[in-house]
Amino acid sequence: MNQLQPISQEGKRVLTTIQLAESFGTDAKIINRNFQRNADRYEQGKHFFALSGEDLREFKGSRQFDDSLKFTSILYLWTEKGAWLHAKSLNTDQAWDAYEMLVDEYYTIKENVVPLSKDQALVTVLRTTADLVEDTQTLKAEQQEIRKLMHEIDHKVEEQITLTSGEQRRLQKGIAQKVYEVESDPKVRPGLFRELHREIKDRFGVASYKDVKRKELQSALRYIENWIPRKVS
Structure with a gap:
């Protein structure tokens, strides 16, 4: 699946019809047709957003899209729940696999934060300090305490770090x-x-x-x- 440019509407991650069709391995016309056939199952604000008029002009003006949307009078933006309904309508292995991938990697917004970065930085500082006082007899006790603290923080980092x-x-x-x-x-x-x-x-x-x-x-x-x-x- 190609890297998707994140789009948000009213605090929710959404996809255009073209993006959804490409992800599911189908054509935008089929997505639109399935929507029209099952329109009573879709709820605006829950499954999709329909932009037109000034809202659509403002939306287009703030983003760079391909020429296929240039003359669009109504733009549909699909939420995670809307994508699920389309996957159900298509009911292909590729659509279901793509939906699972979208839920994990697109619709779920999660920042990539290095766990305990401050503690790891502190470990580096402590290591440097310990090296500086290593040969100073009067600071041997302090060195021992520093190394003990360094070990405890290293253990804390190891215990909490998550999957890459x-x-x-x-x-x-x-x-x-x-x-x-x-x-x-x-x-x-x-x-x-x-x-x-x-x-x-x-x-x-x-x-x-x-x-x-x-x-x-x-x-x-x-x-x-x-x-x-x-x-x-």
């Missing part, structure tokens, strides 16, 4: 492999994805699989490998 982006991808791949291994019906898979994600969050006490601790990665992978969905357990 590569490790997150590894865990996500393991989840997908397990779901496809236990279920061949594409209509059933989305429920199994949600079930396994929920059980990982419960098992490791995190809000998202991305928050699993690095030291628990192998344990999480083994848990996924041995996982049995409730319906066949």
Whole structure:
């Protein structure tokens, strides 16, 4: 999936029809047709935003889009729940896989913050200080205290650091492999994805699989490998 330019409307991440169609491996006309056929299921503000008139001109003026939107009189912006309805209408493996990816990597806004960066900076300062006083007999006791504190902070960093982006991808791949291994019906898979994600969050006490601790990665992978969905357990 190509890198998507983030778009927000009323505090929610959204996608244009063209972006959604490209992500799902289909055509914008099909997205529009499915919407028209099932319009009673879509709620503005919940599943989509429809921009026209001054709102649309202001929206276009603040962003650089391709020429295909130049003469658009109504622009539809799809929320995460709207994307789910479109994935359900298309009901293809590519659409469901793309939807899972969008939920994890686009609709869920999460800042990439280095865990305990201040503590790690303090560790560096303490190491430098310890080296400076190493040969000073009168400061041996202080050196010992500094190294003790340095060890405690290093341990704290190790205990709290979460998965890197590569490790997150590894865990996500393991989840997908397990779901496809236990279920061949594409209509059933989305429920199994949600079930396994929920059980990982419960098992490791995190809000998202991305928050699993690095030291628990192998344990999480083994848990996924041995996982049995409730319906066949």
